[in-house]
Amino acid sequence: MTGVVAGVVDSVLDRAIAPGYSVLGFTARKHFWPADPPAGALRGRVAVVTGANSGLGKAAATGLAELGAIVRLVVRDTAKGEKARAEILARVPGAEVRVDRCDVSDLADVRKFAEGLTGPVDVLVHNAGVLPPSRTETADGHEVALATAVLGPFLLTDLLAPALRASADGRVLFVSSGGMYSQPLRMDDPEYREGEFAGAKAYSRVKRMQVVLAELWAEELRTDAVVVHSMHPGWADTPGVSTSLPRFHQLAKPFLRTPEQGADTVVWLAASAEAGRETGRFWHDRRVRPTHYLPWGKESEVDRQALWAYCRSATAACRR
Known part of the structure; x- marks a missing residue:
């Protein structure tokens, strides 16, 4: 397939949403997307994956282990984490996989976990979500x-950030969602205190925030040669989808991607040379995607900086 035809097919799939986000899009695109990272591309490198005991997180951790990474599974439930570790080792014998307990929503837990890590961190995958x-x-x-x-x-x-800077090729990856297209950046109500609460809307709002934060972190860490990207996995058949969106899961199940297919771009972004040549981009199926399709939904620079300031204040994070 020529580059022009492939680009047209890819764009049509992307704009049509359902075909592009489903297993159909994955199957079509894999025939013309960039090559897989070479075997052993992450050998000896440390990869930290949050929400890694199931679904996309476990699939990403498995893919990283297959490329030789030393994988840290960051989970709330260590029993589930150990089960995931055993399943990864069954698939990748000899891999180095460790389980770390940390509730990412608990800021004290995050501080404790970060303090316990020593040495460089080469890949940080923000996958945990609810x-x-x-x-x-x-x-x-x-x-x-x-x-x-x-x-x-x-x-x-x-x-x-210091551990990422210590890496020869530090990368930070945010696993967002295509649902973020449905919501603007809401800095007038970041904690969703106003109006009737809807879980799907709350999820889409924070996924929009992740994409903006990836761009802001990319600029913050650019001089440190740390690459930051965000991506969305399409529609994947994960425990989170089946539990939180049971009706959607029931209707769409024949067309859902496997967790491995959904996590493919995470693994590719972590290890490919192509992804390391730029920073602050939003990806799906190994290709950069627009962060907005409607120009009037684009956030202002004032709101973007307000998000950064809010995160600084809410987490009391120390400036580097």
Whole structure:
């Protein structure tokens, strides 16, 4: 398939949403997307993956282990983490996989975990997320979806910045969602205190925030040669989808991607030379995607900086 034809097919799939986000899009694109990273591309490198005991997180951790990474599974439940570790080792015998307990929504937990890490961190994957059925707050007083997908990752990135700088090729990856296209950046109500709470809307809002934060972190860490990207996995058949969106899962199940297919771009971004040549981009199926399709939904620079300031204040993160 020529480059022009491939680009047209890819764009049509992307704009059509359902075909592009489903297994159909994955199957079509893999015939013309960039090559896989070489075997052993991450040998000896340390990869930290949050929310790694199931779904996309476990699939990403497995893919990273297959490329030789030393993988740290960051989980809330160590029993589930050990089960995931055993499953990864069954698939990748001899891999070095460790389990770390940390609730990313708990800022004290994040600090404790970061303090316990020594040496360089080469890959940091922010995968943990939650779609809450009702509005609840963490012990720190933050809405739980925001704390899990935005504040915890912000603090962890800040605390691990020295370890990422110590890497020869540090990379930070945010696993966002195509649902972020449905929501603008809401800095007038970041904690979702106004109006009737809807879990899917809260999830999409924080996924939009992740994409903006990836761009801001990319600029913050650019002089340190640390690459930061965000991506969305399309529609994947994960425990989170089946539990939080049971009706959607039932209707779409024949067309959902496997967790491995959803996590493919995470692994590729962590290891490919192409992804290391730029920073601050939003990806899907190994290709850069627009962060907005409607120009009037684009956030202002004032709101972008307000998000950064809010995260700084809410996490009390120390400036480097």
